[in-house]
Amino acid sequence: MRRVLMGMVIAMALLWGAQSRQSVWKRGETFSEYLQRYGISQDLLKSIGDDDSKYLSEIQGGDPFYELVEGKTLLEALIPLGEEMQIQLLRDLKSGRYRFDIVPIVYKKVEDDVLVRIEKNCYSDIDRLTRNPRLGFLLKRLYKGSVDFRKLHAGDRIAFHYRQKSRLGRPWGQPEILGAAVEGRRGKPRFLFVDEEGNAWRDTHKTVRITKTGKKLVEYTTTRTVKVRGSAGRFSRPVPGARITSRFTYKRWHPILHRYRPHLGVDFGARRGTPIHATASGKVIYAGWMRGYGRVVKIDHGRGFVSLYAHQSRLKVRRGNYVKRGQVIGYVGSTGRSTGPHLHFGLYRNGRAVDPLRYMGKSRGGVYTTRRVTTHHKKMKTYTKVTKKTVPIKGAAAMKRRLERVLAEPAAHAYRWDDIGKNLLYVEDRAKALEAGEGWPASQGQALPQKVSGKN
Ligand SMILES: [Zn+2]
Structure with missing residues (x-):
């Protein structure tokens, strides 16, 4: 099966010329070595401004990035610097010269309600349903100390609402779970609400410590022994x-x-x-x-x-x-x-x-005798007062109603991300370069529409 697929990839690549792929930055490889690999002149490095050159050392070995290649020629590389920006290395179609730039990463945001029914193991069940492998681990972390995910049983259900950046049809960056409910076969669902700082709470309210610091005038006395000439x-x-x-x-x-x-x-x-x-x-x-x-x-x-x-x-x-x-x-x-x-x-x-x-x-x-002297002082002193206050978590009450509606639904469901293993993208041809599509490389100067190799 894999061999057949590989054959198809090669055929398509030959047919359409350019192929985009997700690569992984080799550990220890420098940007200069990367250029060398594609026979790109080192003169490019000189064209990078001092401000931008520091980003070259931000490239992390092991991080995925995108390449658009035609045969052995690199047409474009998009190397992420965090979730928002990326290095763009772009070959000019006419002159064949390369240009270096730092550009925003184009993504959209997906927000989804998920209802999972545990069959075997909650991680694989969530992953199979959503094809977003980070979700299971994030849920486990948020529920730490409250629900042990290893002890969930077949038939237990998990409802959650989350946000995810989407790039090229895949999850991009870290998912953000805003609320969740774990429902066992017996007992009430165990809810979880996440505040703006990413902290998880079991109630729609949280108790916060309010630390107040100020200055106040205090009076005190000190007694000391002094030598006096008596x-x-x-x-x-x-x-x-x-x-x-x-x-x-x-x-x-x-x-x-x-x-x-x-x-x-x-x-x-x-x-x-x-x-x-x-x-x-x-x-x-x-x-x-x-x-x-x-x-x-x-x-x-x-x-x-x-x-x-x-x-x-x-x-x-x-x-x-x-x-x-x-x-x-x-x-x-x-x-x-x-x-x-x-x-x-x-x-x-x-x-x-x-x-x-x-x-x-x-x-x-x-000459001297000692005497105990008591002195009265007044001083501005810093004081700290700690009080506790119950505050509602923004949106938590609405989230609870939302999760209750999700739990009321009978069937498991989720937004289904593309299978990363199959997600090879092919670029049809250079003539359609100006047609903008979602995600890469729509915003990147030369817009190259893409075609997904397979449908899930
Ligand atoms: Zn005498």
């Missing part, structure tokens, strides 16, 4: 690490005078010659002998504070000097009225003696 840490210890031998008091027993006396300072026990450091920065307002206190330095720190360092063995600063916190101002001794080497340290605020330890940090020399 009065407790304003003054550092003059002899770091030294032991306190006598604290500040307004009344204490004086071991030398044998009576009660106030002690208006703090004594730090240390060896003779231990360096004494300025408790804070300031100006030396006194450096010299002061009766019972022996060798003394007084420093004015501002804000009414004055510090006093008594019983020193040797002074290191002079009146009028500016000293920094921690700077050595002299050395521990036992000058004046003293029982042994130590530093008597006095602190005065606005001329009145105060307890120095109340103004000193616990850590050695620390």
Whole structure:
């Protein structure tokens, strides 16, 4: 049978001269190699503009395309670049020169209601009825999670409505199923509706999430720990690490005078010659002998504070000097009225003696103490609010009525596409070239009407 058919093809081709055929672009073949195959000059490549030349690399190996050939001469090639545009390689009838162009693909749209009755296997049943093999797989994909197509039984029916581009009498590109219903022997039909984005839904309504994003003013507080310069840490210890031998008091027993006396300072026990450091920065307002206190330095720190360092063995600063916190101002001794080497340290605020330890940090020399600070803020903040809303799928209600009417019909039916295996096209002759027909190559400059080799 096949041999007979082939014989007919050759006979027809000889009779009519030109033959159109669907070919498959060889994997890895370049456009330049394709030209070479038909002995077409490579000069053609130079005539392709920079903008168009990029499309040459868009040709996909394995993709079908159309050729119109006469003997070994290529008259025209139409190579699709997606579903809408194609490369046209056209031989001028008179000069024999080739022209390169990118032109629209001519197609029409077919819309059809299909009713399939399952006999054996739903894919082969749909394919046999429609001769559009992509439909079965598309239906299966749309019904995924809802109907298992492998479990359909003989006698079950599928109704669906779909759109398909049609080119040269064959399905072109991807089919678009807009609605479907699967009806088992028992139970209600299971409907499916497809929205504009191609999503399938089981109901005529869908629940959509509405995400609203905006800005709003929010108030919040933050609590953090900060270092603060507090009065407790304003003054550092003059002899770091030294032991306190006598604290500040307004009344204490004086071991030398044998009576009660106030002690208006703090004594730090240390060896003779231990360096004494300025408790804070300031100006030396006194450096010299002061009766019972022996060798003394007084420093004015501002804000009414004055510090006093008594019983020193040797002074290191002079009146009028500016000293920094921690700077050595002299050395521990036992000058004046003293029982042994130590530093008597006095602190005065606005001329009145105060307890120095109340103004000193616990850590050695620390000016800073930590405090927790709570801050109130106002800020424009982005917020996102998600709500759900039920919206009708456009046209779904009408689609449901339509599918119900299809299911009410008794017999299976469908638009029947040509059998791709038999669909070889022959061009009658060049004289009728200007008569336009459907599809290729009607719109392509030289219109060549076609004749289908066989009828289904
Ligand atoms: Zn003292």
